Amino acid sequence: MSPLTATRRRLLRRFLAERMVTSQRQLVAMLAKEGHPVTQATVSRDLDVIGAVKVPGRDAGPHYEIPTDPAVVTEAERTLSRSLSEFVESISVSLNTVVVHTPPGAAHLVAGSIDRAEVEGVLGTVAGDDTLVVVADEGIGGAALAEELERIGAGG
Secondary structure, three states, X not given: OOHHHHHHHHHHHHHHHHOOOOOHHHHHHHHHHOOOOOOHHHHHHHHXXXXXXXXXXXXXXXXXXXXXXXXXXXXXHHHHHHHHHHHOOEEEEEOOEEEEEOOOOOHHHHHHHHHHHOOOOEEEEEEOOOEEEEEEOXXXXXXXXXXXXXXXXXXX
């Protein structure tokens, strides 16, 4: 995921936490005002990735929220769980680096899933053909990140 995408998604989370947002068109305008001109289709994809949903409202009508219920899982998180369970052959750790082995041709798929799911503590991924490297934030560490990836891949 590009730094601009991550920044845009953080802005979306902030907007939804601070304001009553009733339409994607409104979010497009808010993002443009912050220097992120995007289409409604991009906003729609971003809302799916961050797990935002449109909920009924009493006074203001339907609006977007990010559910705080930990049982709510985003599509990106479901995709990550599937790709980890289907394609990961092994996970190894060295300090803040996690090395993931996959069948030939699958490393990019798994790396992309990790990037889109915005797993806490992941600074970035680099993928080859059958191996990817996940760099963990020092505050999280490679061992904890590897455990989290194993947990997600096991389905929960």
